[in-house]
Amino acid sequence: MHAMKALVKERAEPGLWLVDVPEPVLGPGEVKIRVLRTGICGTDLHIRKFDDWARQTLTLPLIVGHEFSGHVVEVADGVEDIAVGDLVSGEGHLVCGKCRNCMAGRRHLCRNTIGLGVHRDGAFAEYLTLPATNVWVHRTPVHPDVAAIFDPFGNAVHTALSFPLVGEDVLITGAGPIGLMAAAVATHVGARNVAITDVSDERLNLATKLGVSLALNVSRDTLAEGMRRLNMHEGFDVGLEMSGNPAALRDMIANMTHGGKIAMLGLPAADFAVDWSTVVTSMLTIKGIYGREMYETWYNMSVLLEKGLDLSPVITDRFSYEDFDTAFNTAASGRTGKVILDWSA
Template sequence: MRALEKSRPEEGLWAVQAPAPEIGPDDVLIRVKKTGICGTDIHIWNWDDWAAHTVPTPMITGHEFAGEIVEIGRNVTGLEIGQRCSGEGHLIGSASRQSRAGKFHLDPGTRGIGVNVQGAFAEYLRLPAFNVIPLPEDITDDIGAILDPLGNAVHTALSFNLLGEDVLITGAGPIGIMAAAVARHAGARNVVLTDLNADRLELAAQVAPTVRTVNVAQEDLRDVIHSLGMKQGFDVGLEMSGSQAALDQMIEALVMGGKIALLGIPPGKSPVDWSRIVFKAITLKGVYGREMFETWYKMIAMLQNGLDVSRVITHRFDVADFQDGFAAMKSGKSGKVVLNWA
């Protein structure tokens, strides 16, 4: 089968012919139709310190996908050959306290497809049936291929009650943009999305036109708060940028007793003024991946109930042109990039 592989420990990916995976009794075999390029895939392409310490080579990368089931293991029930699907890319064990309590997303033994296990940048993918997410007919393969990052946005945005709240989101990458759309859909009063990248803020205005976008190099967030008629500040913060400056600004802009969900990952260690967090009685929650499987249920329900994030996909390429797809992602001027494997 065709696949994109991190064949050796250096920058880039390589198109290869790889053996099609063989499934076990509890697995399904999926013919991949569409894949999304993720920020994680960019780290692996660049072969940065995280990738070099995490990803064994050779490794078929990729974990955002949509496809159809073409083979089913003998123990699998409830799924059918020909069924359209996406899937949860975090593979868990069953022995940990967290898994046994049903908190699957907190299993410390989690492995990732395309990171620790052969992934979805291929014509075929082996996946445990437990991880399969059937796709309703009204959700396209393109959207199915970006449900993984949309799930990150949903998990982060729904960490706290948003109904009637004022929400600040820092970082207008694709996940931050989708989180802004989710926050509005979930009933937030004011949603403000900040960044320094004018192209991404312009994209955000197209995906979520009722969200207030702010280029913090040109506007003072305090003026924005005043213009929106807010008395104290934001109730909830969603930190998507991984920027220490953005987090510091968020802490200052929150009300007493505000809440912050953190998805962005700062590089290395960052200095934090913990006294400001303590004296403002701020709650911090770290977010990793998606809640299995409540996040999937919620986001599919929202998509079927009017949430539209389709414009966050800005580029589509045939897999033969994958290098152009990665160049678009690395440019900082794209939203989501989808590769076609059909």
């Protein structure tokens, strides 16, 4: 058995540990991948902190991480259309293939989904194995850094493309990496105004680099003031809630036009009150979003990049995997874009 380096949640306490573990062994229908880059996600921060969610969800020890890019090094017998040397990313939601939704081709709605780096060993390692059905081959050239963030980019694309955006006024609450990518998508596909809110000036500055109409710091300015600056009178047509913050959703609901549509990706930490009477009287649609559509979202992502969407401003920090502690602290600061770990050395 060969050993490899991996970031492991070894003990039921805060922290992650860089240790030697056995290389994964290729199973039937699987692909083995040499990891090049990984992205740090909010989920990984929860696991490192070992909060209530992590305590209830994880079986330890566990190799964490689910955002990655890498080269295929081995392919199981019978796997077609994936070759050694291919640059790949991976869909981190593994579905059962047997439930009603899977059988109907709605795999993103599988009731039995398990998560890479949450329910099974993940991508913060030199090698990982994944079912071939979860491997996305990059058929057009893409930088390994960008390929590593296809999972969160997919969250952004799935959310942004939930409702038609052409010519619409779009409000995005939360300028974290996924909010920033959603803003880039909304601008790219032809929304009229794209307003994004946050309380971090650093993140709002990144948003201006991506071409938004308005980046509003809601610790200083109101949405009403933002709408005045955009010369808007009737409220937003489409809302993308990316923060999980109760005030953000309440603010959004209060500033939607009648018949407005809201897609919610941000995961609240606790229950909170919502002004349901406004939802009813303004005839709003609220849609929950989780993960990516398999594999419609992946096609959308590849095509958007092919057509000139530039995600490079969203990636703000790069570290060697050996400096994972500094990288995680940077990601946890809430002031940066996407943080990448390099495993290629």
